[in-house]
Amino acid sequence: MSNTSGDQGNRHPRGSAGPHGADGAGGTAGLAGKRVLITGGTRGLGREIVRLLAGEGVRVATCARGEGDLRALRAALGGPEPDRLLTRALDLTEPERLEDFVAAAAKRFSGLDGVVACAGGSRGRGLEESGADDWAAAWELNVHHAVRLVRAAVPHLRAAGGGSVVLVSSISGWKPGPYAQYGTAKAAQIHLAASLARELGPDGIRVNAVSPGSMLIPGRRWDRMRREEPEAYAAFAAAELPAGEPVAPQEVARVVAFLLSDWSSGISGAHLPVDRAQNAPSPDGY
Template sequence: MKQTTPSAGEFAGRRIVVTGGSRGLGGEVVRRLLANGARVAACARTSESLDSLRRSLGVGDELFTQPLDVTDPELLERFVESAAAVFDGLDGVVACAGGARGGSITEATAEDWALTWALNAGHFARLTASATPLLRASGGGSIVVVSSISGWKPGPQAQYGASKAAQLHMVSSLARELGPYGIRVNAVSPGSMLIPGKRWDRMRQQAPDEYQRFTAEFPGRELVTPEEVADVIAFLLSEQARGVTGVNLPVDRGQNAPTPQGY
């Protein structure tokens, strides 16, 4: 079978920022990049989660970490600048942090909408804006945002899907805007990921019948894993994807509806 993921050492010398990088998909991305020789700067909400990541990896100066809230533009920009100062430059960015708050359209408050937007579209915009001059100084680079199939497959809640759809539009626009500087911009859109201890894993253990009904949304009856999504993110960051920009690449095992509630 033809190899589609970077070989060991392919990212040697590369300097990459990952937001939301302490656990789940973000933690897997950090592991994958470090294993392939990159120097990685990761941020997350708490220092405890970042300390746990460092202990689990057993790494040293090749990992730079900083706790922060990505919805704070000043802190986010300062983190990117600090990472570039520590690593003497920047070659890639992964916007992995995200989330949602609030319920249905009649339940969600204006604050819920604003926070969800800030977590997804706003964070991606500020991360890209702060990283762009640094990537240009390095001769170009790759930006990857973790969006979602909810960005075009409708399901609850609307504020989450709308913010993810905004990310996908931004990718198309930014790929054209930043292309002349040698900067590629792409999106990876995971389906429902089976992450230990998270929503779908809890459903599998606590409500197995409901979980089995949900798997009918997947042709192969299996949810996608963080490792599978991280493989694709690594590909888009690598030189193997040097001809790829402005793309939204779903990694969802062919998932239909994005939630058990359907469309």
């Protein structure tokens, strides 16, 4: 499939299955040949999304703060050819850096078919322990970063005849738990997806939100708790995880890939929890 801006391979009538659609031809749900930009693609869920998409023949652009993490990602993917993977070290909160990267990715790949706002984070603690700067940082990392990403990508998605946007929210965005600034920002992402789906729908651009539960990622909170505090982890799993363990990042990545694919052409404005029916977001819940 050609990746030129005039290529018709990624254009299809709204509601159709597309060139690799429901007939089962091609790669997984018609992902092969697509051009997708993902923020925060070197660790955890972001890394799994990049790995999965690259393995399905997707041209991938991703960014992260550390050049070392990006080098490790490229090595883990087997050193893809430059026209298959574009990486850049940048701070998403710096003005115009994200927008410049979106433009660079669209130029390298001759367009874009999808974007994933995966980067995010939390600042501060409880209400009385957190200041305005903590709330502003949580908003910037999660909501404003997603807004800037979509706004920069829209002209390229429109030029491709439409596309898919996935905002990675969190179980904390719809089930209350500490801390409010993080949960509020993630709830805003869910609303943002529903609102932008209506606004951008006439251009054939779909927007959806995915809310992972507590993911079991090596070296992160739940993995450390399982190894260092096995009794506390077992109590958390018994009380909040009906499946007995947290969702794996690979499981969430598959849902994101589906939403980027032609097979999800009828889904827009949706909020998809991927949490194995988890109850509270953490053992520190209210």
